[in-house]
Amino acid sequence: MILNDLKRKKMRQRNPQLREIDIELLEAAQAGKFDKVKYxxxxxxxxxxxxxxGRGVLVEAAKRGNNEVINYVMQSKFYHPELTIKDIASWALNAAIYEGxxxxxxxxxxxxKVPAESNAFRAANEKGYIDLYRAMIEVNREVNKEEQNKLEFYLLMExxxxxxxxxxxxxxxxxxxGVTIQTFENYINEMSPEIIKVILDNGFDINSKLTKENFFPIPDYQYSILHKVLSSNKLIDLxxxxxxxxxxxxxxxxxxxTPLHILMKNNEIDIDKRLELANLLIEKGVNVNAQNNKGDTPLHVLxxxxxxxxxxxxxxxxxxxxxxxAEVDIFNKLGSTPYSMCPASSLSNDIIEAFLIVYERKLEEEERLKETQDNNPKAKNIEELDTNCGEENIAKIAEEPSYKATFVDRVEANSTRQGFFPRKELLGNYISDKQIASCNTK
Incomplete structure (x- = not known):
């Protein structure tokens, strides 16, 4: 009894405007006594x-899960000089969620149909009330349309x-x-591949450019989503x-x-993944010899x-x-070709070997096609004529003992054929200036 008297005394001090009957009403609500509240x-x-x-009858009822009192208050026609029933009910909703x-x-x-505030969504999220969270979104869309877009944007950011x-x-x-470009680019590094797929599957433009234009001083890279995933080891599986x-x-x-340039300079992915994605890009139509602003092709970058x-x-x-x-003799703006940029190692040898294999193979196929087309006039290419004549993939040809001719011999042999003009930049490490000049004048 003494405790109740002290409690009432403090309540009066805090709220001089409260009458004894009002204090008694609040106590009944706190105790969950519906009949007394009604009386x-x-x-x-x-x-x-x-x-x-700040807590009235409705909030106290919501905190204690007293649905009879909630129904009674919500159905009562009452007026508050400063607050609407929706304001009071929103506070009650927060209280109910926080108290579980x-x-x-x-x-x-x-x-x-009580509209929820951001705090209510946060509390529902923390407690795992996903169905309630969904219901609050749907109600807000119905009764609070003007503010809903802002709220949903805020909730997504959170x-x-x-x-x-x-x-x-x-x-x-x-x-x-909806997810904006700015939102996507700000959070893409933190998103899991699964979430990125969800966003892309729901109308986000796959070719949007991630500009960062509103976030000075971050540069405007104009990355596409494909550029981004190819540059990130975390997202590469996407x-x-x-x-x-x-x-x-x-x-x-x-x-x-291009995306192929980006793939060539991503040093975090393993060789199998790099080859797999390069093959997929090329199969789908990427330009293997595209040049960037510096004139570099993907091969330059590699x-x-x-x-x-x-x-x-x-x-x-x-x-x-x-x-x-891929062409090994395309010049960038500094006058360098992929071959001339190679370090002084056997990599130079490998690249020129590959180039010669491709060139010689091409000439051999053209000659074979010309020789045999008279007997098979409908054939349009060498594969139709003899399906490569049973030979192995050309990538293995250079490993065969019969193919181990020196570079100089092979260059000189090829230089007699129309269309082959070796350049100093391409072959200078292997043949002399005199031999180059001789080849170019034939």
């Missing part, structure tokens, strides 16, 4: 919106900040909350998905680099990259030159 309000005239420390009174929260949201994948999936995949989704394979960033090991660089270079017809 004091209807019979004794207690103020249904009386509050102490899920049924009371659902009653306020689903039945009374979910991405905390890497809450279930909420991101709910917002983007189920509730179709590359095939993005390619098959319809990404522009020849899109250029602000430095003129040769320059010091972080890639020699064995791996050799395999990729052979693949690009032999299998993909």
């Amino acid at each position: 004091l309000h209807r019979v004794k005239g207690a103020d249904i919106h009386a509050r102490d420390l 009174k899920i049924r009371s929260a659902e009653l306020l949201v689903k039945y009374y 979910a991405m900040d905390c890497n809450q994948e279930d909420i991101i999936k709910l917002l983007v995949n189920d509730l179709k909350v 590359a095939e998905y993005v390619i098959n989704k319809g990404a522009d394979l020849n899109s250029q960033d602000s430095e003129g680099n 040769v320059r990259c010091k972080e890639i090991s020699y064995p791996d660089k050799k395999k990729v270079a052979e693949f690009l030159i032999i299998d993909c017809n």
